[in-house]
Amino acid sequence: MYGTGLAKGLAVTLKNLVLPSRFFTLHQYPDRRIGLLGLAKMSGTNVVSYTFKNPREAVKSLLGLAVVEDREPRHPRFRGQEFSFYEQRCTGCASCAKYCPLGIIKIVTTRSGDAMQEGEKYGLEVFDIDIGRCMFCGLCVEACPYDALHMGSGFEEGNYQRQELVFDIDRLRRAPKRPSTWFRPQLEARGYDPETDGELGWHDVGRHERPTTEEQAERWARR
Amino acid sequence: MLDFLSVLDFFKDNLPDPLDRLAYPIAGMTLAMIVINAVVMSTALYTWFERRVLGRFQSRRGPNRWGPFGLLQPMADVVKLLAKEDIIPDTADKPAFTIAPILLLVPMFLVFAVIPFGADSFLGRLNVGVLFILGVTGVSTLAIFMAGWASRNKYAMFGAIRAVAMLISYEVPMALAVTGVVVLAGSMSLLGIVGAQSVPYFLVQPLGFFVFMTAAAAEMSRAPFDMIEAESELGGGYITEYAGMKFGILQLAEFMAPLATAAVATVLFLGGTSGFDPIPGQLWFLAKAFALVFLMLWVRATWPRLRVDQIMGFAWKALLPLALLNMFVVAIELVVLQDSDTGAITRGDLWAMAAVNWVIAVVAIVITANVLGQRRLRPETPVPSPLANMAAEAD
Numbered sequence: 001m002y003g004t005g006l007a008k009g010l011a012v013t014l015k016n017l018v019l020p021s022r023f024f025t026l027h028q029y030p031d032r033r034i035g036l037l038g039l040a041k042m043s044g045t046n047v048v049s050y051t052f053k054n055p056r057e058a059v060k061s062l063l064g065l066a067v068v069e070d071r072e073p074r075h076p077r078f079r080g081q082e083f084s085f086y087e088q089r090c091t092g093c094a095s096c097a098k099y100c101p102l103g104i105i106k107i108v109t110t111r112s113g114d115a116m117q118e119g120e121k122y123g124l125e126v127f128d129i130d131i132g133r134c135m136f137c138g139l140c141v142e143a144c145p146y147d148a149l150h151m152g153s154g155f156e157e158g159n160y161q162r163q164e165l166v167f168d169i170d171r172l173r174r175a176p177k178r179p180s181t182w183f184r185p186q187l188e189a190r191g192y193d194p195e196t197d198g199e200l201g202w203h204d205v206g207r208h209e210r211p212t213t214e215e216q217a218e219r220w221a222r223r
Numbered sequence: 224m225l226d227f228l229s230v231l232d233f234f235k236d237n238l239p240d241p242l243d244r245l246a247y248p249i250a251g252m253t254l255a256m257i258v259i260n261a262v263v264m265s266t267a268l269y270t271w272f273e274r275r276v277l278g279r280f281q282s283r284r285g286p287n288r289w290g291p292f293g294l295l296q297p298m299a300d301v302v303k304l305l306a307k308e309d310i311i312p313d314t315a316d317k318p319a320f321t322i323a324p325i326l327l328l329v330p331m332f333l334v335f336a337v338i339p340f341g342a343d344s345f346l347g348r349l350n351v352g353v354l355f356i357l358g359v360t361g362v363s364t365l366a367i368f369m370a371g372w373a374s375r376n377k378y379a380m381f382g383a384i385r386a387v388a389m390l391i392s393y394e395v396p397m398a399l400a401v402t403g404v405v406v407l408a409g410s411m412s413l414l415g416i417v418g419a420q421s422v423p424y425f426l427v428q429p430l431g432f433f434v435f436m437t438a439a440a441a442e443m444s445r446a447p448f449d450m451i452e453a454e455s456e457l458g459g460g461y462i463t464e465y466a467g468m469k470f471g472i473l474q475l476a477e478f479m480a481p482l483a484t485a486a487v488a489t490v491l492f493l494g495g496t497s498g499f500d501p502i503p504g505q506l507w508f509l510a511k512a513f514a515l516v517f518l519m520l521w522v523r524a525t526w527p528r529l530r531v532d533q534i535m536g537f538a539w540k541a542l543l544p545l546a547l548l549n550m551f552v553v554a555i556e557l558v559v560l561q562d563s564d565t566g567a568i569t570r571g572d573l574w575a576m577a578a579v580n581w582v583i584a585v586v587a588i589v590i591t592a593n594v595l596g597q598r599r600l601r602p603e604t605p606v607p608s609p610l611a612n613m614a615a616e617a618d
Binding site for chain 2: 002003006009010012013014016017022023
């Protein structure tokens with residue numbers, strides 16, 4: 001019949017006005033609205049016992065005000081920002097800067113000279129990655145000969161200033177060392193998951209097994 | 224309470240004797256000032272209410288920054304508008320451009336002049352109040368057309384042309400719907416109509432109420448009939464070229480229209496000030512008007528805008544027959560039911576009319592909707608695509 005749609009529309013807007021669950025559809029990103037059934041499922045009980053145990057949460061969920069964090073699990077090979085950078089492994093060769101298709105990595109090393117002892121490596125003065133232009137292709141990570149640079153696993157980097165998206169070396173040092181297993185078969189073979197497993201030290205992310213002290217001594221002897 | 228005579232007596236008693244003649248204008252101006260200020264303040268509050276409730280209807284928050292619950296938002300709006308530059312386009316017709324907002328605002332105030340807010344609170348007791356309201360609101364059409372014409376802007380002009388076409392069309396069913404009320408009440412004075420409603424007339428003639436509210440929504444150019452200032456098509460219509468406080472006055476008039484309409488509809492169809500005893504009539508009036516305002520807001524929040532041809536068709540093909548039917552039915556029932564000697568109508572008669580009229584209203588609305596909703600079952604001729612021609616030429 002003609003005209004029933006009008007009544008249906010009026011019902012929809014009235015529900016928006018009256019039902020608390022429809023008051024505010026906007027939520028801060030990681031939160032998600034959840035019903036009583038979902039809450040009970042999450043706590044591993046049934047609805048009745050959940051309502052009995054924490055009635056306040058149950059009432060809130062019935063009003064549509066209960067909220068839980070909702071993050072989709074990411075694959076370990078997820079290419080995100082917050083590059084995991086291990087300064088101890090970096091020689092300042094600038095391969096990453098050369099391979100970057102967008103030219104957004106800037107590296108300045110210390111000058112080689114008298115101050116540098118044998119066996120030491122170049123120090124890094126500047127290492128800027130302009131995340132705001134990065135397309136997360138991962139070529140810099142593929143290019144790194146020493147496994148010093150890894151993709152990170154985060155993606156929540158909302159900012160008001162484009163300038164704040166330029167990661168300088170201090171920020172890279174401070175970033176959580178949770179390397180993605182993108183182009184890092186040694187991590188993938190170990191079954192490492194950057195979300196659930198802990199942070200990795202610079203000894204653990206290399207491409208090869210770390211030689212034991214005996215092997216190291218043998219190598220020196222062979223030389 | 225707030226009636227003219229008591230205020231007049233107050234001034235007569237307190238003014239020195241030689242100035243007694245001035246008591247009459249002073250009392251009138253005092254009351255007029257009170258009513259005008261009350262109306263403007265309630266319009267300011269209504270803008271807040273409308274935006275806030277509209278937000279809730281659409282699952283968002285309305286203005287909520289300035290003051291508790293955003294209550295001071297109208298104040299901020301006014302300050303902003305006052306601080307803006309008052310721009311008049313070079314090619315505009317300056318006198319008409321300046322007068323138009325005032326001409327749009329004044330009828331709204333004039334409507335409130337005859338409305339009985341309580342059993343004894345009103346500004347003027349006209350015995351042709353209904354006629355006065357219908358005539359005065361007709362001026363707004365002229366004001367809108369003046370604003371659009373004087374702006375020298377094609378969008379303003381389009382808005383004005385649409386306004387004239389639409390507003391004049393909708394005057395007809397509106398007047399006919401009001402005629403039903405006048406016939407039934409046997410009086411054109413608003414006080415007389417209020418007194419005659421032992422049963423509220425929206426129960427007695429639902430069809431008339433429906434037609435009146437629809438036509439009033441169109442007269443106010445509110446959704447779903449807001450194509451006069453259709454933002455998506457005309458960029459504001461006749462208000463396109465206005466800025467500063469002129470724009471503010473236009474907005475004020477536009478937001479005052481629902482209040483005026485709600486007040487008139489309350490008097491005509493909801494029984495005005497009548498109600499239970501412990502609550503004073505003024506509060507009853509406010510509550511009923513508020514309910515009507517809410518109804519209009521609800522409709523505005525829900526339904527999309529109609530097309531131009533649909534709007535004109537709706538006025539002439541749906542509302543006009545319905546209004547005529549309503550008037551016809553009411554007149555026949557009146558002849559059959561009323562006391563042959565005194566012409567009086569009892570309460571029981573009104574309830575009987577209500578029962579009959581509801582059935583007629585539902586059937587008539589369903590039939591009209593189905594007749595209007597039919598579309599010819601004709602397959603549309605496909606428009607040849609230019610790309611298809613290109614492909615053919617390539618062969």
